[in-house]
Amino acid sequence: MKNKTVVRSMDILNLFIDHSALTFQEIIDLSHIPKTSVYRMLISLEEMGFVEKGKDSKYRLGLLFLTYGNLVSSRLDIRQIAYPIMLDLHEELKEAINLIVKQGDEAIYIEKVDSYQKVRLYTAVGRRSPLYAGACSRIILSFLQDEEIESYLSNVELNSFAMGTIIDKEILFESIQNARKNGYTISNSELENHTSAIAAPIFNHRGEVIAGISIAGIEANYQNEKVDIFAKKVIDAANEISEKLGYLI
Template sequence: MNKTVLKSMEIIKLFFKEEKLTLLQMIEKTGLPKTSAYRMAESLLELGFLEKDQEGAYRLGLIFLALGNLVADRLDIRSVALPYMKRLRKETGEAVNLVIRDGDEAVYIEKVDTQERVRVYTQIGRRAPLYGGACPRILLSFMEQDEQEQLIESFQMIRYAKGTPENKEELRQLIQKTRKNGWSISHSELEDHSSALAAPIFNHKGDVIAGISLVGPEVRFRDEARAKEMIEKLIEASRQISVELGAGDR
């Protein structure tokens, strides 16, 4: 590998932990000769990878902000999530859905169907209210509290099935429980006799950007031991997807 590139990367990595460094500090930390360190630092400065403050100390340039945003924006959550969704289906036998928020609704953008004969069918593009069903509600539960409360106040609580939350106070209690647990569960909220388990997916900013869920007939989700096992696998999948999207190891 090119030694100059490697040494330049060594300098850049110093700023992963330090906000700014003088040339002398860079020399001390890298062990580079003064002339080499100066030449590399000035080259990185000219390229925009570093910048100088008024005291002459170096810090990372704004180009990293632009590059970071580009990487984050170009990560397709569906392509990142799909392998984990397929693994979840294999491990649990249940269907797996992926939803994102669109206004006051959740939109189903990807799915992996179960091989079981008795199943709950979900169509890509389907919309659901954020207050109904485990996966839509996971998006509501982990958003900023002010925005969350504004949405709750705006909801007209329509009863889609026998288990749909009846009022806003019940919804707030479900949200509180979801945030405490880190996952949500629903029974007969959007369709009678159907159940779902859901977990949040976070981006590099720590914002919830999607929900992933296991969905199936209610009878298969009422078994506490089986549900606990599915929850563990679901949470691990959501964590790994979040890490790939830059959220860090939560």
């Protein structure tokens, strides 16, 4: 049974994925947690170094997260291997480049390069999405073992996030089949309206899909011949990362 205080504390910390700084009242409004509970938890989180209160009376993530973040980063070999390849791809295409890994029935973004991307996208490091929604998530789903895919499709409830989210299981299965045939998948307005992404799978030395890499940006840039160009680029990048992880192409 989950500890209610711990769960609520995590709910507060998760607010900072999308917000760099929040006032006490904003935390209450966004979390829907009673004022007295928020107050107690913020004091505890501040004492432990998870959050800090600035002179502007706004709360931010504490320096302790830098320590944890550096530890996690140093232990994610795939992130270290992928980053320079992602950087080169971003420099060439000027589109956002995302790296995502599977965590349960979800995918989590562990790296992003978007210096030249003027429009803020749904994707952000630490953000999660279901495996069926978005190119980068679905590319991982598409290359799981057949029995894993069957089990997932049997149990998942498809919910809409944006106007292009796939909510029909037959269409989802068709998308998975196309991804396996083409080596990439594409999404349009699935997690956020008017955005697109093209993703390819990353494999480990055992031939298991362990991550996905995507090129993402505004939907208008992902039309006609651009699809073939971006698809080839992202497949080449994914293959290069896979090779460095010991996968024999």
